[in-house]
Amino acid sequence: MxxxxxxxxxxxxxxxxxxxxxxxxxxxxxxxxxxxxxSGRMLVLGGVSARDRAKDRGIDTRDxxxxxxxxxxxxxxxxxxxx
Numbered sequence: 001m002x003x004x005x006x007x008x009x010x011x012x013x014x015x016x017x018x019x020x021x022x023x024x025x026x027x028x029x030x031x032x033x034x035x036x037x038x039s040g041r042m043l044v045l046g047g048v049s050a051r052d053r054a055k056d057r058g059i060d061t062r063d064x065x066x067x068x069x070x071x072x073x074x075x076x077x078x079x080x081x082x083x
């Protein structure tokens with residue numbers, strides 16, 4: 001199997017930071033090792049989009065690129081998957 005640390009990471013954008021979006025981010029962070037082993041590459045949060053950037057959602061999105069509009073995020077060349 002491929003070494004996940006040597007493969008290019010899969011950059012994921014999350015549109016919406018409600019229950020589902022926040023849950024996806026939590027899983028990406030909490031289960032990073034398992035997901036990397038299962039997929040053969042690291043899965044990283046590359047971007048987020050939501051209406052209110054200042055709202056406390058109980059998740060850390062500081063390392064992700066912020067988009068004010070999900071459609072703008074979908075056009076980003078540096079993201080591989082949008083959820």
